Amino acid sequence: MTGNLAIDLAISLAGIAVLVALSLALGAMRSAVVTLDTAAERLAFDEPDFLPREWMVGMDGKSAAALSAGGDETALVFAVGDGFASRRFRRGKVGLEKDGAAIIFRLGEPSRGTVTLAAPDEAVAAQWLLRLAGRRL
Numbered sequence: 001m002t003g004n005l006a007i008d009l010a011i012s013l014a015g016i017a018v019l020v021a022l023s024l025a026l027g028a029m030r031s032a033v034v035t036l037d038t039a040a041e042r043l044a045f046d047e048p049d050f051l052p053r054e055w056m057v058g059m060d061g062k063s064a065a066a067l068s069a070g071g072d073e074t075a076l077v078f079a080v081g082d083g084f085a086s087r088r089f090r091r092g093k094v095g096l097e098k099d100g101a102a103i104i105f106r107l108g109e110p111s112r113g114t115v116t117l118a119a120p121d122e123a124v125a126a127q128w129l130l131r132l133a134g135r136r137l
Contacts, residue, residue: 032079039064039077042084050075050088056128058118065103065117067131074132076105078115085112091134101125103132 002008032038036057043050043066052066052075063078074094077086087094087107095106103117103125119125 032082032084033061034058034064034077034079034084035061036064038084039066042077043075043086046086047075047088054131056117056119056124058116059101059120060118063115063117065105065128065132072134076115076117078112080112087115091132096129096132098122098125098129103129 002011034057036055039055039057040052043052050066050073051069053069053071054067055064056066057064061079063076066075066077068074073088073090075086075088077084095108097104097106099116101119101122101124103119105115105117107113107115117128119128
């Protein structure tokens, strides 16, 4: 390169910044949409022994939640870039809270701290929060 450490370092950092910006731009253009079909397909692939009884698909297309047939587990499917991820957990093992018409899952993972499930309105969010927490209406 130039032989000057400061200039070489600046050129390298500028190159890295360009590559990071390019990857963000390309990644932002491609994002998956969670539908009932895509969520059920992903959950069946990741957790074949999970039998969903009831689904709620987020209004924003970013996440969906399912209650198990046995009633003691919940599964969450959410968009990650142009793909999907899922988490399965027993009721009471994940922090839940309601923020308006949204239910927030506090997963406590380094890669994904929270996932938001957008309900159609606040009443539906409140009902689903009770279901996800294991309480009946």
